[in-house]
Amino acid sequence: MKAKVLVVDDDDDINVALQQRLQMLGYDSVSAEDGEQALEQIHQESPHVVLLDLELPKLSGLEILRKLREQASQQFSPDSADRPGYELVRPFVVVMTAYGSIDEAVEAMKCGAYDFLTKPFDFDHLAMVLQRILERTSLLKEVEYLRKEINHRYAKIIGASPPMKEALAVARQVAPSPETVLLLGETGTGKDILARSIHRWSAQRNGPFMAVNCSAFPETLLENELFGHEKGAFTGATEKREGKIEAADGGTVFLDEIGDMPYQLQGRLLRLLQDQEFHRVGGTKSIKVNVRFIAATNKDLQKGIANGTFREDLFFRLNILPITLPPLRERMADLPELANYFISRHCRHTKKLDMTVTACALEAMMHYHWPGNIRELESVVARAVILSSGGTITADDLRLQHHKPRDQEPPSKDETPVLSFRKSMECHSRFLLTNALTQTGWNQTKAAESLQIHRSYLVRMVKRLGISSPGSS
Numbered sequence: 001m002k003a004k005v006l007v008v009d010d011d012d013d014i015n016v017a018l019q020q021r022l023q024m025l026g027y028d029s030v031s032a033e034d035g036e037q038a039l040e041q042i043h044q045e046s047p048h049v050v051l052l053d054l055e056l057p058k059l060s061g062l063e064i065l066r067k068l069r070e071q072a073s074q075q076f077s078p079d080s081a082d083r084p085g086y087e088l089v090r091p092f093v094v095v096m097t098a099y100g101s102i103d104e105a106v107e108a109m110k111c112g113a114y115d116f117l118t119k120p121f122d123f124d125h126l127a128m129v130l131q132r133i134l135e136r137t138s139l140l141k142e143v144e145y146l147r148k149e150i151n152h153r154y155a156k157i158i159g160a161s162p163p164m165k166e167a168l169a170v171a172r173q174v175a176p177s178p179e180t181v182l183l184l185g186e187t188g189t190g191k192d193i194l195a196r197s198i199h200r201w202s203a204q205r206n207g208p209f210m211a212v213n214c215s216a217f218p219e220t221l222l223e224n225e226l227f228g229h230e231k232g233a234f235t236g237a238t239e240k241r242e243g244k245i246e247a248a249d250g251g252t253v254f255l256d257e258i259g260d261m262p263y264q265l266q267g268r269l270l271r272l273l274q275d276q277e278f279h280r281v282g283g284t285k286s287i288k289v290n291v292r293f294i295a296a297t298n299k300d301l302q303k304g305i306a307n308g309t310f311r312e313d314l315f316f317r318l319n320i321l322p323i324t325l326p327p328l329r330e331r332m333a334d335l336p337e338l339a340n341y342f343i344s345r346h347c348r349h350t351k352k353l354d355m356t357v358t359a360c361a362l363e364a365m366m367h368y369h370w371p372g373n374i375r376e377l378e379s380v381v382a383r384a385v386i387l388s389s390g391g392t393i394t395a396d397d398l399r400l401q402h403h404k405p406r407d408q409e410p411p412s413k414d415e416t417p418v419l420s421f422r423k424s425m426e427c428h429s430r431f432l433l434t435n436a437l438t439q440t441g442w443n444q445t446k447a448a449e450s451l452q453i454h455r456s457y458l459v460r461m462v463k464r465l466g467i468s469s470p471g472s473s
Contacts, residue, residue, distance in 0.1 A: 003134055004028040006047040008038040010056055021123050035059020049133055050093045054104050061095055065111035088112050092133045157197055158341060161333040162466040163326035174321040175201035182318045183296040185325035188375030191296040199252040204292050207251025210244040215260035223265055224281055233282025249289045259299035266311045273317050328370040333467050335365055336434050342381040350385060357393045364395040366431040430465050
């Protein structure tokens with residue numbers, strides 16, 4: 001598709017000359033003779049670029065720029081991650097002004113214009129400016145696409161159960177603060193997804209999000225990964241290299257598995273958290289950064305302090321805003337929706353038609369203790385999607401270690417049950433109620449009818465088990 005350029009000038013000769021030149025350069029062009037026409041054309045034609053004269057009848061070029069900025073501010077909420085930058089309006093505007101009116105051109109740039117040209121202008125210069133704009137537009141589209149892909153992958157936080165709702169409420173409350181957040185919880189509870197969500201809800205959302213797994217590197221490599229190095233800092237350091245912290249300036253650094261960080265390196269991290277400055281490996285120059293830190297661990301840091309493997313002063317600096325994510329076994333009300341989400345996701349990945357999960361399979365999942373939490377649930381679902389030969393996922397497809405299909409012999413006496421009788425009954429009741437409510441669109445009357453129980457009893461059970469709809473706050 002050809003790029004479209006709107007020419008706005010009250011001089012017919014200039015309009016015609018510009019449109020002819022634009023056609024020669026391979027652009028589509030439309031024109032307007034006054035400010036009101038220009039705004040109408042912008043809304044109707046959606047041009048990529050506007051060549052805007054500042055001296056116009058009805059509305060001046062500056063008034064048009066101010067109206068475009070006002071419209072942009074109304075389209076985006078103040079905390080939206082997609083809000084346009086302060087310096088530019090959309091579409092890209094190049095103002096045209098007479099020589100000697102540079103002050104007006106500078107004012108137009110302050111109002112959001114991309115560039116300005118003085119009359120009479122060189123057409124080769126115009127071609128170069130348009131080419132720069134289109135390259136920038138292409139880059140912005142690519143960045144927007146990649147950002148949406150990342151946000152789509154990590155945006156889905158499923159949590160209607162009371163413990164998860166509480167954790168999410170705290171996360172949203174602390175997100176605007178620049179202070180360090182410490183995420184606690186077992187392996188596989190979704191700490192990385194919550195860290196990305198906190199970044200997305202924060203003032204740093206338009207900055208980079210850099211994740212570093214502190215258990216994935218030995219001490220020297222982790223130090224280099226975080227802080228970078230100067231040329232000649234060690235054998236093989238043939239050039240200067242930025243670390244993740246420097247690259248994340250203006251954004252967020254996520255320190256995963258912080259409990260596994262080597263003890264000697266913890267001192268450098270503490271200094272960075274306190275002063276927001278550091279030096280590269282092999283360097284002496286202090287580098288100042290504006291970075292928000294989120295740390296996560298599945299370990300008991302208090303035990304690490306007692307064992308001498310974790311610094312107490314670093315713990316106090318990290319533990320300003322702690323959030324504990326519940327294990328899956330404590331939020332089983334979320335399991336049906338989580339399972340359906342992962343089924344849809346892996347059906348798309350494997351290019352299979354959408355599948356449903358049988359009641360027996362869902363019951364088996366509700367009675368399993370999930371030591372690997374959500375990460376294990378996703379692995380089990382992914383395997384079941386691949387192994388299932390039909391349009392439904394059965395209990396056999398799940399291949400849960402402690403689940404035996406109904407047609408097999410009962411477990412021997414020496415086997416320890418996965419859940420106590422009370423817990424098992426609660427899980428089964430939660431499964432039946434959640435499934436019925438989901439099937440009826442969370443209509444309590446219809447759900448009670450399908451279960452053949454009184455609505456008042458269903459309401460009491462829903463309240464006692466802490467079941468709430470996915471859309472509730």
